[in-house]
Amino acid sequence: MPTVFAPDSVGLVTPQVLHFAEPLALACGRSLADYQLTYETYGQLNAAGSNAVLICHALSGHHHAAGYHSVDERKPGWWDSCIGPGKPLDTNRFFVVSLNNLGGCNGSTGPASLNPATGKPFGADFPVMTVEDWVHSQARLADALGIGQWAAVVGGSLGGMQALQWTISYPERVRHCLAIASAPKLSAQNIAFNEVARQAILTDPEFHGGDFLDQGVIPKRGLMLARMVGHITYLSDDSMGEKFGRGLKSEKLNYDFHSVEFQVESYLRYQGEEFSGRFDANTYLLMTKALDYFDPAAAHDGDLAKTLAVAQADFCVMSFTTDWRFSPARSREIVDALTAARKNVCYLEIDAPQGHDAFLMPIPRYLQAFSSYMNRIAL
Amino acid sequence: MRADLDIIQDWIPAGSRVLDLGCGNGELLAWLHEHKQVFGYGLEIDAENIAACVSKGVNVIEQDLDKGLGNFASDSFDVVVMTQSLQALHFPDKVLAEMLRVGKTCIITFPNFAHWRCRWYLASKGRMPVSDFLPYTWYNTPNIHFCTFEDFENLCHAQGAQVLNRLAVDRAHRHSFASRILPNLLGEIGIYRVSRPGVADAQIAT
Numbered sequence: 189m190p191t192v193f194a195p196d197s198v199g200l201v202t203p204q205v206l207h208f209a210e211p212l213a214l215a216c217g218r219s220l221a222d223y224q225l226t227y228e229t230y231g232q233l234n235a236a237g238s239n240a241v242l243i244c245h246a247l248s249g250h251h252h253a254a255g256y257h258s259v260d261e262r263k264p265g266w267w268d269s270c271i272g273p274g275k276p277l278d279t280n281r282f283f284v285v286s287l288n289n290l291g292g293c294n295g296s297t298g299p300a301s302l303n304p305a306t307g308k309p310f311g312a313d314f315p316v317m318t319v320e321d322w323v324h325s326q327a328r329l330a331d332a333l334g335i336g337q338w339a340a341v342v343g344g345s346l347g348g349m350q351a352l353q354w355t356i357s358y359p360e361r362v363r364h365c366l367a368i369a370s371a372p373k374l375s376a377q378n379i380a381f382n383e384v385a386r387q388a389i390l391t392d393p394e395f396h397g398g399d400f401l402d403q404g405v406i407p408k409r410g411l412m413l414a415r416m417v418g419h420i421t422y423l424s425d426d427s428m429g430e431k432f433g434r435g436l437k438s439e440k441l442n443y444d445f446h447s448v449e450f451q452v453e454s455y456l457r458y459q460g461e462e463f464s465g466r467f468d469a470n471t472y473l474l475m476t477k478a479l480d481y482f483d484p485a486a487a488h489d490g491d492l493a494k495t496l497a498v499a500q501a502d503f504c505v506m507s508f509t510t511d512w513r514f515s516p517a518r519s520r521e522i523v524d525a526l527t528a529a530r531k532n533v534c535y536l537e538i539d540a541p542q543g544h545d546a547f548l549m550p551i552p553r554y555l556q557a558f559s560s561y562m563n564r565i566a567l
Numbered sequence: 568m569r570a571d572l573d574i575i576q577d578w579i580p581a582g583s584r585v586l587d588l589g590c591g592n593g594e595l596l597a598w599l600h601e602h603k604q605v606f607g608y609g610l611e612i613d614a615e616n617i618a619a620c621v622s623k624g625v626n627v628i629e630q631d632l633d634k635g636l637g638n639f640a641s642d643s644f645d646v647v648v649m650t651q652s653l654q655a656l657h658f659p660d661k662v663l664a665e666m667l668r669v670g671k672t673c674i675i676t677f678p679n680f681a682h683w684r685c686r687w688y689l690a691s692k693g694r695m696p697v698s699d700f701l702p703y704t705w706y707n708t709p710n711i712h713f714c715t716f717e718d719f720e721n722l723c724h725a726q727g728a729q730v731l732n733r734l735a736v737d738r739a740h741r742h743s744f745a746s747r748i749l750p751n752l753l754g755e756i757g758i759y760r761v762s763r764p765g766v767a768d769a770q771i772a773t
Contacts, residue, residue, distance in 0.1 A: 527639065530606065534627050553614055564621070564622060
């Protein structure tokens with residue numbers, strides 16, 4: 189409960205909302221008649237409008253990336269380690285924009301929002317979103333904020349996919365792309381994990397085909413299971429071993445199936461429980477589909493180099509050694525395509541024990557490289 | 568710029584595409600980019616060197632040379648450079664073959680183990696040479712594959728590579744009369760420019 193914020197914190201921040209009345213055509217063939225985007229900004233846009241940085245969030249992320257909403261807020265925004273005065277995304281230098289993506293459940297129009305056509309929550313009727321759709325909606329946000337070209341578009345994991353897509357969809361509007369712990373498309377194993385998560389939600393009796401809000405319930409168990417599976421894949425075997433080992437909650441084994449015995453069980457249940465209380469099940473389904481569908485090279489017969497040939501941005505790609513959900517090999521696919529397409533690119537493989545979650549952690553080498561790259565961006 | 572790099576840059580045509588293996592702090596690529604409009608990538612594994620490259624705006628890719636250059640297409644670079652790394656590789660022969668595949672020409676520098684000081688050290692003391700220039704003891708040295716000029720040229724020959732230029736220099740990278748006369752005895756560092764057989768001379772002219 190910090191009442192005085194650290195000098196490298198952006199401090200108190202207030203989310204903002206923008207309404208868009210022009211229909212947005214979506215990859216699925218449908219369109220959103222009108223919608224709102226919730227976002228936060230940190231730092232000041234300079235007179236030339238040349239210092240804007242877009243943050244794209246990952247599966248369960250949102251617009252609150254840095255600072256605090258109130259002095260009572262227990263934890264800062266999800267990427268506070270990287271955003272603030274003197275941090276890699278230095279708010280003394282950059283104007284940082286972070287939004288909640290369409291289909292989200294943190295203030296932007298999504299499945300839990302009221303459908304103006306029916307007066308009821310969209311629920312199952314909310315269209316499936318793709319990374320491309322998000323990028324188009326983000327471009328409209330940029331227009332509204334008077335940002336013609338981003339100094340950088342930055343994201344980790346699913347956020348990195350959006351950053352890549354930006355350089356393909358709007359090559360002239362991105363000077364630098366930072367794709368961290370990301371991939372050019374999901375592997376079968378990755379899709380498989382997402383499918384398990386989706387089945388957990390879809391088969392929850394409280395899901396009601398997606399229209400659970402009408403019934404006044406939420407598919408809590410399904411969402412909890414989905415998060416538990418996901419969470420396992422975000423950590424490395426080593427980090428789990430170090431954190432929990434085979435540690436027990438109680439003194440002895442109970443020889444039953446309902447007790448929470450191992451520390452790791454307790455941790456996963458807590459994570460699942462906490463998540464199911466704050467996240468919308470339809471949004472979770474939608475985010476996993478956006479991940480599964482992302483494959484920009486598909487438009488060029490799987491040739492990623494050809495796909496990225498249009499990009500005008502310089503690239504920084506980073507991966508983490510123990511990340512098995514988006515392994516270094518996946519980042520190297522991006523790098524190989526970029527070198528084949530003769531693009532400027534830096535690639536770092538950061539030695540870190542934390543698995544996929546490492547991209548959110550204050551790992552010295554990671555932060556140093558991130559800072560060095562951002563500092564050299566001309567404004 | 569480091570003295571050996573200053574010699575090398577002269578062998579790199581303006582506007583060419585360069586791959587620098589073990590690019591260190593990116594000094595050569597940064598200089599070539601600024602002065603000769605060279606587009607290049609550097610491969611490096613040392614974290615501090617990589618950070619220095621990132622700060623300089625040099626395209627650096629974290630990659631272990633011993634794992635090959637399979638991610639680069641054949642003939643995709645005009646020049647592939649490797650300075651003072653040959654002797655530290657696990658598979659110098661395979662890396663040389665890869666360099667010849669990826670680049671039209673290759674520039675390689677390495678310390679000559681047949682230099683008279685090494686010979687004298689080994690002959691008189693009966694121990695592996697340790698000097699200011701190569702200060703490691705045999706068991707903790709990164710330099711696991713020392714060779715001589717003769718050895719290197721034999722390897723080139725075995726791989727069908729042609730030696731286009733050879734400079735034998737001392738540790739300050741001066742090429743004296745002595746090192747021209749008896750390079751394998753008096754040259755401390757070798758700077759070689761080699762190419763694959765069949766690469767037309769016109770393509771490799773500097």
